Amino acid sequence: MRTSKGVEWAMHTLLNLALLGDGEPVTTAQLAAAHDLSASYLNKQLQLLVKAGLLESVPGARGGFRLARPLEAMSALDVVLAVEGDEPLFRCTEIRRCGTIGERCPEASFAQSCAVKVAMGRAEAAWRKALAEQSLADVQAAAAAQAPAVPARVRQAFGRD
């Protein structure tokens, strides 16, 4: 069990787009070259971000992608859900109702949620909460504090400035 590569790609791509400002839209090819990624596959992930409302796409010639809203209004959870979908980490298939045990227990035994499901859901809620509490602006600020020289290099890499 591990998250898709698309999450990492999407996070870095969103941060790059933020550094470039709200001018011309940026093409998939440029965004892919920035980190040496597969342009076609990155495009697939960006479409998911568009569908989730994190990006706006401009079709046609001189088209591309730009942020749909500022980084302050995007959480890490938004990115994960956009790429991975909002299905739960742990899926309860209600095996408690099946087999020699399930058949032997009265229906009333299953009125409440499965205790295993509840325990797993509690942990997943903590994960989501921690993701939701971190905006992409926070991530960008942390990155900039670590390496102040990088933002200017990013703009150079995209031919801006």
Next chain:
Amino acid sequence: MRTSKGVEWAMHTLLNLALLGDGEPVTTAQLAAAHDLSASYLNKQLQLLVKAGLLESVPGARGGFRLARPLEAMSALDVVLAVEGDEPLFRCTEIRRCGTIGERCPEASFAQSCAVKVAMGRAEAAWRKALAEQSLADVQAAAAAQAPAVPARVRQAFGRD
């Protein structure tokens, strides 16, 4: 991204083994029949639990599995790590170092951990902490509180009592 079925199977199986006490070891066939699972595949998961030290296996005729330690000393995290392995949810492939951006930045920019990795790791730590704080004894207690009649039925299903 979602957890393996094996996690659900392992959790319920461990709880069942606890209800049966520390007498005769229980065979894979019995444990599988309890919830109508594939015996061979369940056996695969149980072997992972043995390797992780949660179960003891008795080979040969009249063999089977029994708990290696009481439920109080097992956390939900132990089960997840045993079945899924201890690889991180989010794997950072250091794409920040690649492409036109990576080549343009001095090596010193990458001295510290990637900010994206840190953000994701923070959320994963919260998930693991929440899992570690819940022992299987807690889960069993919650289940028993919901449906007090079930434990006796479980023992019946296994021919105990």
Next chain:
DNA sequence: GAATGTCTACTCGGATACGTTCTGTCCGAGTGCCGAAGG
């Protein structure tokens, strides 16, 4: 009758196929720019 050796039935353990998801690629639909033609 007791001890011993063998044999059989049973169970774990790992090696072997199948299906689904993730990963990666390709081509078509749509759009803006450029240039030529006409007024």
Next chain:
DNA sequence: CCTTCGGCACTCGGACAGAACGTATCCGAGTAGACATTC
């Protein structure tokens, strides 16, 4: 010289293969017990 129209190059969007992992299954290694044989 200005306007208009057509062609073209470029980009997103979704449909199409390949690889990796999760799922499921089967067969061999090893053990405990039962039975026949021998003393």
